[in-house]
Amino acid sequence: MRFKFPLMAIGLEVAMIVLFSLFVQYETDHNTTSHINNTMAADMDGFLKLYPLFQDVHIMIFVGIGFLMTFLKKYGFSSVGINLLIAALGLQWGTIAQGMLHSHGKKFQIGIKNMINADFSTATVLISFGAVLGKTSPIQMLIMTIIEISFFAGNEYLVGEIFKASDIGASMTIHTFGAYFGLAVAGVLYRSGLRRGHDNEESVYHSDLFAMIGTLFLWMCWPSFNSAIAETGDKQYMAIVNTYFSLAACVVTTYAFSSLVQHRGKLDMVHIQNATLAGGVAVGTCADMTIHPYGSMVIGSIAGIVSVFGYKFLTPLIATKLRIHDTCGIHNLHGLPGVMGGLAGIVAVAMGASNTSTMAMQAAALGSSIGTAVVGGLTTGLILRLPIWGQPLDEYCYDDSVYWEVPRWREHDHHFHDPGDHSELEPEV
């Protein structure tokens, strides 16, 4: 770890700087002669108008997803810290990979949309990170970032440029793709030693509250995520309104079903943290179509239900039968709702809610997202299996102390302010 990780990180960063120097230009220093000043001013105006949306997406990536994963009791540092590392590397590589594909290998200018799209590309890696959380080393995550974003850029090019499918909030290209990629990697990296679970793979009271910070940030900013690259005017307005109501409806059904499937009708924090967001994922593809507020509410409600059922029944099944261990349950938050979003997009197009795309192309986009993700995930998994990346041993999984300097008295810190009280909450008799 001492030498491998720094070398790897520095090497990648140098490579990024070289690539940026070769391919990336500012928007302003291009064609100053042919463009009159007027259009330049308009461009900058557009930049600043979209900047708040970019900011929201940034918050979702760095704070939202980062804190959402802090629910493990001994893995908070890695969740937030490695999240930051992946996102920082990923957005540089995402800028290059997407820019080169869209400009066919020539130099390209960097604008606000490139920055938003770069953030989107890191979202796929962070989603996949959720599946392998606690079972990988930082070096492995660096490698996965590079490979996954390459696959993502290819798939996104295929969906956007060749199929010309509509996927404004990226249910298919980001959420479905990220989820199935992560699941494939997790499947290849399966540790049979952890079949019976791990002592550290559980949450404590306060770690769950931290995760709730992530949930709230994601919930609040999701309308920005789905509307950031929408056409200005009507479409952007619809993307915002649809996502807003879809999320609201999703919250209500999630609480209801969480209470319905749980023992004695109690709520489950895992469901509340994750399934409340499924509405935003599921409405992604058709967010900018005229599906009407009630349509988005129906989509959101169903997404909440699907997600809760996924957590309750599907995740244990996948872990035992398919031998895929999904730490954060990304299949239920991003995978299933993403597929649902793709299907909802097909239905919406069939009902004439949009005239820019056809049913076949939407279906092809969904298929290619899942296909690319699985192939890419299996390849990445095989590369990550090589025993040279400093993976943690089975007994040190889900533990920050392998990769971080950890304060000594961490797990006893509540004894510190209240020596008499050994139990946070007594178990019910």
Add this chain to the structure above:
Amino acid sequence: MGSKYPRSVRGCLPPWALMLQGALVLIFFFFTSYDTSSKDQKKLLGTYQVVQDLSVMAALGLGFLTSSLRRHGWSSVAFNLFLLAVGVQWAVLLDGFLNQPFHGKVSIKLSSLPPAAMSATSVLISAGAVLGKASLVQLLVMALVEVTAFSTLRMLDRRVLNMDNHVSMMHIHVFAAYFGLTVAWFLSKPLPEGVEEKEKMATSPSLFAMLGTLFLWIFWPSFNSALLDIPNERKLAVLNTYYALAVSTVIATSASAWTHPQGKINLTHIHNAVLAGGVAVGASCHLIPYPPLAMGLGLVAGLISVSGAVCLPVCLHRVLRIHDTSGVHYTFGLPGLLGGITYIVLMVLQASWASSPWVGFQVLNDAGALSLAVAMGLASGLLAGLVLNLKIWRAPHVAKFFDDQAFWEVRVLTHNMLDFKCMNLTGFLL
């Protein structure tokens, strides 16, 4: 004593919540449509910014502000999100029906979201007073009653008293605080021994509450300027709120140290009293022409809030037997009253400078609006309290007050349990 096993709540929340959501979808299906007018992009994104700021305040700020109880953090944060989701949907509909010209369909504009989010905020404020004493279904019912009452209040303010949108919205603090207190009065049963222990704060939950306070503090200028349309008024509102908040923070910190025998600062005072300035300046923030006036208002509000935090639980609340869990009365109620009175005084001064013949009428009108807000809060709180005491909502048993365990599936909690598990494991291996 009740049985050791609390009643299962499974039969309660899911049917009510699903029925409600189904009904909302149906109403949206029949009565809403998109706004089809052409949109200016700049304005659209400007409104969206406001919506964002308000949801940060409601979801994150108010959610975490009340999370300082040591065993009630999950419920504070998560119930808050649930109430926001329900409240916003219901408020959009009601605003459309009551406060806009109604032509068969409510058109959902982006600009109808900020008032809806603010109406939903009233529920979140009141929920602070009954925190830990009501189940989620009770809160759900309370949300419906309260949003309805608040929308009616705004309609009355607008139609009968000719108040503008902003001022009638700024009565939210007074309304919500007295609504919450009345409901809390109905739900306050004699608390058993040992509950005080659960009410104590531990260090890290207080930090969580501080997180909520900070977010509220940062975004309060957006809240106070959300419904103002004229750019100049908006600028004044932002500036005045900013100064008032700054002053009330300084005052709250020093006053808190002042009330402690050894001059120590109480974090609970900080949580609540630093926000008092923003509350107090709300109604009149677009009228105050000089910063010192706003700062003075912040100063008085901070003092009132801290002295309220010190005195109210001892005198008033004990006499009336109201248990106000997170201090809604002195965070929102009293500073809100102060703000309402300041607004009346300012309007009178303005009118008398202009030597308008309507001074008396103006005073009567504004005072009427303020007392209407209080009366409406008390009356609808009474109604909600009566409804909430019905048996069908399956209220939590009094022994389970302030405890997440009544509502949440809590997995592994204690070191004792962990040790226990390890011992089992070793036993098994041996």
